[in-house]
Amino acid sequence: MAEQQSMSVVLDAAVPCPTIGDLPDALLGRVLALAGGESWLSMVLTSRRWHRVLLEEAPIAWRWDLVPSKAPAADFEAAIASRVSLLQRIGKRIQHARMHNLQPATDWLQRSGWQPAGLLALLNPAAMRSVDLCWNPSLPVPAVQLVGSFSQLTSLSLSCADELPAASALGQLRQLASFDAAERRISAELVEAVCSLSGLTSLSLSAVEMLDSQAEALLPGLTALGRLRVLNLKEQGRAAGTLQPPPPALFSNLEEFEYFSLNADGDGSFQVRI
Numbered sequence: 690m691a692e693q694q695s696m697s698v699v700l701d702a703a704v705p706c707p708t709i710g711d712l713p714d715a716l717l718g719r720v721l722a723l724a725g726g727e728s729w730l731s732m733v734l735t736s737r738r739w740h741r742v743l744l745e746e747a748p749i750a751w752r753w754d755l756v757p758s759k760a761p762a763a764d765f766e767a768a769i770a771s772r773v774s775l776l777q778r779i780g781k782r783i784q785h786a787r788m789h790n791l792q793p794a795t796d797w798l799q800r801s802g803w804q805p806a807g808l809l810a811l812l813n814p815a816a817m818r819s820v821d822l823c824w825n826p827s828l829p830v831p832a833v834q835l836v837g838s839f840s841q842l843t844s845l846s847l848s849c850a851d852e853l854p855a856a857s858a859l860g861q862l863r864q865l866a867s868f869d870a871a872e873r874r875i876s877a878e879l880v881e882a883v884c885s886l887s888g889l890t891s892l893s894l895s896a897v898e899m900l901d902s903q904a905e906a907l908l909p910g911l912t913a914l915g916r917l918r919v920l921n922l923k924e925q926g927r928a929a930g931t932l933q934p935p936p937p938a939l940f941s942n943l944e945e946f947e948y949f950s951l952n953a954d955g956d957g958s959f960q961v962r963i
Contacts, residue, residue, distance in 0.1 A: 780811030877903035
């Protein structure tokens, strides 16, 4: 039997072990930003340097979420207030934002006078890369118009119980690669705006009612989206098979196509065509 050998590594005690404090400001800022909004208060109180890096200097990719994921029910409103306070301080540095007016966030926002447009106005249009905005029952026009000014957005998700207003403003988002819209009814204005977003690679349109006839007539225009790889269409209230979306073969790069229709009787028709 071959003799077993063991090897040990002796660390030179004279060589100091690097710590997080040895990182340059820019890299330290990105590392701390990954912790998210749950830990921001404790981090800024850790040291003067961390306070400066987080709130003043480092070009960090902040992700901000209006609704905390871990706050106890008793402290939920306090957590919302803390997050809005954070947004007021670092809003111009945030690149990714998620705003859902879920209860009890809705109650606190109403009492405090905050509307989605007011929250969005605290952001830097040129810095934003992704927005996930769900506001019920309806998204105010100023909020959608502000989103349309975020010229560097690459990912956008909009959801509301009513019809999405001022959809034409979204046609300005030339950098957009992924768009997801869920509303009461997909309008012709929205389809027309989407057809102008030539950089889209993923598109999802979902409605709880039928597409109106004008919107349906504009659907063939989606085939002009030469980079589109994923297309999802969902609607309710129509007899299965009566909507005729553009055939996948007309899309030059489409890899995934999904269509779901739920009629008034609750019967669904689901198709996947590649």
